[in-house]
Amino acid sequence: MEKRSKGSIFIVSAPSGAGKTTLCKKIVRMVDNIRPSISFTTRQPRAGEIPGEDYYFVSEDEFRSMIGRGDFIEWAQVHGNLYGTSRRKLEELIDAGYDMLLDIDTQGARQIRQAFSNAVYIFILPPSMTELKHRLERRMSNSVEDMNRRMLRAVDEIKEYKMYDYVIVNDMIEASLKKLEAVIIAERLRSSKISSQWIENI
16 A cells, blocks of 8 residues: 555644744654745744745745735734745645645644645644743743743643644653654554555455
8 A cells, every 4th residue: 555645734833932843843854755844934034044944034025925926825923023835835745745844823724724624733832831931031032022922922822722633742852753753654544645546456
């Protein structure tokens, strides 16, 4: 039996500081045939981020032009910046047989659900709100005002967890990676994802 030629979509969401970006970067190196979806954003690159690998960094005018052309399958404004997923790039890779991993917020996840109801939705939780605050403080890249805004938004985002198929509490990174890998493997083994051509020839 062979996996169907068309890829699947895995949506990963979390409040800022829960560790979803770290998990997503590591899991694409652990699991074969899965690609990260690279979002477009209007925010400035952080230290160490590489354009075209972490994000496509564009101006707000360019981003809004892309909205007008219908280029995004989802887009949202988060912490004062715009983020969006290219419809064309996503569909091309899925049609080529790649599973796609989308690191997006809850707003984007709701929009994706309208277009891809069979996508797999995974929510990453911090061990506690206290730990989430400590992680944001350790970043050293957020002002007090920005951190407070992220903490307030985190409360609203966490309330959305029931919209997701799986929830992983990211306490220890290695354990969380194993859980995320298990979700991906289990979803690939669903009977609906398997080609039955050889069975039909019995």
